[in-house]
Amino acid sequence: MIEKIWFHRHLLGYLLAPILWPLSLLFKRIIRQRRHAYLSGGKPRYRAPVPVIVVGNITAGGNGKTPVVIWLVETLQALGMKPGVVSRGYGGKAAAYPLIVDANTSSLESGDEPALIKRRTGAPVAVDPVRSQAVKALLDCDVDVIITDDGLQHYALERDIELVVIDGQRRFGNEQYIPFGPLREGLERLSEVDFLITNGGLAQGNEIAMTLEPSKAINLKTGEVVAVDSLPQLVAFAGIGHPPRFFKTLSTLGADVIKTQAFADHQAFEQAELNQLAEQGQHLIMTEKDAVKCHPFAQDNWWYLPVSAHISAQDKQIIIKKITEVKSQYGSSST
Structure with a gap:
């Protein structure tokens, strides 16, 4: 819901404005005072010997x-x-x-x-x-x-x-x-x-x-590399800052996505939870960022999609x- 308030001007944002607006002003003041304290020399800063x-x-x-x-x-x-x-x-x-x-x-x-x-x-x-x-x-x-x-x-x-x-x-x-x-x-x-x-x-x-340019899907267990659109009945999930971006990328690649599941950024995944999710399709696909947490308990039909800037x-x-x-x-x- 906070995403809708921030980026889509949801009605709830106007209703909560009497609470959120003062807190926003307080945050702004704290941030500016803190920055000034460092840049003015009031607080110490560390200068590294390399760029x-x-x-x-x-x-x-x-x-x-x-x-x-x-x-x-x-x-x-x-x-x-x-x-x-x-x-x-x-x-x-x-x-x-x-x-x-x-x-x-x-x-x-x-x-x-x-x-x-x-x-x-x-x-x-x-x-x-x-x-x-x-x-x-x-x-x-x-x-x-x-x-x-x-x-x-x-x-x-x-x-x-x-x-x-x-x-x-x-x-x-x-x-x-x-x-x-x-x-x-x-x-x-x-x-x-x-x-x-x-x-x-x-x-x-x-x-x-x-x-962000996607490459081919990579299997978490075997390292096999295949085109995303060659994998049938994909269940896609993402625990990143903006999951819809990942789902849109899969759609652009012509992936056969039958279900999407968004998680909170930095979500700590449970094996049983992902196993249950994977059962709803033939293959499970995730972001590379999510994959680093899933390698220890990955199944044979789990894939991730790397993207490069x-x-x-x-x-x-x-x-x-x-x-x-x-x-x-x-x-x-x-x-």
């Missing part, structure tokens, strides 16, 4: 940040750089922090996104609710640039480049602060960042257009140029 790139957003919910992080890591790796990724590990519960993610780290420890990024890129990934601690841990992993998955509002960590990912379909909803709207920060914040990347929809002004060659070069310029300012000690 720090933040990939974040100004709205709550899934905008496509993690695919952009993966794209950025793979782009820099292809250039011979050694990127590392930090995350707060939302949804994970590690025994101790910072946590360096490896092939044996459970998503229950690290959270969904860190496990996915590690699996896809092989880059060093560190998790800590205090991002500066994660950065310090990565410095022992032979990295020469740090990418933070989310963290635009984590002002305790200084950064060199900021990329904001925008949901091209939902944009900024009713343009109100949490909880009356989806904004973590005001729209004026967009004029301060280095790059605006629009996921789907129509890029506006100086925004960089980005699309696509940005034009021209815009890619503009981003690379900025990163290269910033990196050169750190000198040879960061290479």
